[in-house]
């Protein structure tokens with residue numbers, strides 16, 4: 140690669156020298172051994188070689204750039220897979236997507252051809268300077284004295300361009316976050332007739348993006364023109380002084396022409412660099428943002444010497460588990476106090492001396508941490524094979540509690556023991572092999588029904604898949620479709636009803652055959668018929684597994700081996716259905732409320748009138 144680059148220098152460096160020979164020796168027919176044919180032959184061969192070398196260099200650079208960028212994208216995606224739910228609580232999906240797509244694309248501008256071209260240009264500048272001094276050192280000093288001015292302007296403006304680029308990218312992240320959220324929730328936008336308001340919100344955000352972009356472009360434009368000024372001034376000085384040298388016989392015409400050509404090769408890269416500088420600064424910001432994400436340490440990770448977990452009994456003990464959600468929220472823009480999250484980007488960079496490059500590290504816009512205590516002193520023991528039902532009012536902490544078992548979060552205080560050992564001691568992948576989760580809103584991925592069922596056990600045989608689907612009461616409806624198991628599901632399984640999606644999720648969990656099952660019953664969203672088939676499938680799924688179920692159905696609650704009644708992040712009561720009813724506490728209250736809800740007044744009236 141480098142060899143190719145060096146070969147490429149031969150044309151720009153040799154051709155002014157050959158021009159000098161043509162003008163000073165060949166055309167005046169001096170007897171120096173050079174002939175027109177000989178010089179043109181060398182020039183022609185150099186041009187031909189240059190064409191081939193340029194082609195190869197660009198091809199290799201593009202290939203290397205694409206590979207490197209794909210590598211970075213993969214690393215980012217892989218890193219995100221290691222992140223706990225806490226990380227995702229604090230970030231917009233759109234914003235993350237923006238980093239993987241937009242920032243990596245931006246970085247590609249630099250990593251691809253630009254870096255290589257800049258490296259070659261730099262070497263070119265050095266060679267050109269050497270030739271200039273060789274031709275006429277006095278003239279070279281005069282033509283180049285203006286370069287320090289360029290350097291000072293560059294270092295001082297560059298830092299501002301970088302600040303503006305950061306603001307551009309942050310704003311694009313906000314826009315992406317907003318777009319993904321609003322597009323996913325388009326039904327709500329449309330049902331509340333908020334299209335115009337949403338467009339206005341989009342315009343406002345885009346306006347900010349445009350302003351930051353224009354600021355960066357303006358600075359870059361100024362820098363570009365400064366370098367042009369340097370270029371023009373250098374050329375005029377060279378003509379003025381060099382012309383005088385030629386007139387007084389201190390320099391040949393050919394040497395002056397060659398000098399001007401080398402000067403062009405020195406200013407050319409500088410000019411090019413100034414012109415692409417905004418792209419470079421933008422790319423550097425993109426790279427900065429990529430590393431910012433890569434530097435986030437996962438807060439749930441494997442312990443050193445994590446224990447492998449071949450088999451699992453499913454004995455789970457919570458011991459004084461406490462947890463607080465901590466959400467990082469940006470400080471809102473406040474017109475009254477003048478607080479503006481972007482203000483930081485508009486600050487002037489700190490610079491001790493004008494001639495030193497400024498520190499480009501700006502702190503990120505200020506945020507505040509909002510804490511919400513979700514669980515407090517949770518202790519209980521679930522024996523292998525038991526069904527533990529979690530009940531309690533909305534926001535009591537039921538979903539939070541079940542998140543600790545597959546280690547979606549780690550407890551702040553207290554510990555969780557699985558088969559007698561702290562859950563953190565196990566290898567996290569091994570641990571998750573023994574757990575299956577069926578949630579209310581089950582996510583299915585684009586692909587066939589078959590792919591979705593085997594997701595957790597790709598080595599399963601077709602018979603096993605059908606067996607799982609049959610047990611989940613899904614086989615019959617799958618077979619009503621023309622393509623059966625090869626039916627392609629749309630994004631997030633759009634084409635399925637709630638009950639069908641739930642049953643596919645149950646089949647997926649059954650196939651995994653886990654020791655521990657986590658269920659968020661979703662029967663409330665289903666009609667009576669679907670509820671009956673889903674219920675049957677769930678009951679089959681729960682058999683012989685330690686099951687934690689956020690129970691909505693009375694039948695599950697009544698039959699559970701242990702009921703945890705949650706309230707305000709604590710276990711208010713625990714025991715079996717009978718024990719808790721006798722106690723006459725919160726559980727009894729909830730139970731009676733639910734019974735009442737199941738027997739509407741109209742039904743009671745009808746019953747009374749019949750009797």
Ligand SMILES: Nc1ncnc2c1ncn2[C@@H]1O[C@H](COP(=O)(O)OP(=O)(O)OP(=O)(O)O)[C@@H](O)[C@H]1O
Pocket residue numbers: 228464465466511512513531532533534535536537538539540
């Ligand atoms: N990601 C989160 N970030 C911040 N707070 C959260 C988060 N998830 C839940 N909370 C808060 O933690 C508390 C417990 O929530 P949780 O979802 O565990 O309740 P729940 O009992 O499952 O409720 P529901 O039955 O309505 O689903 C609530 O006050 C909720 O606002």
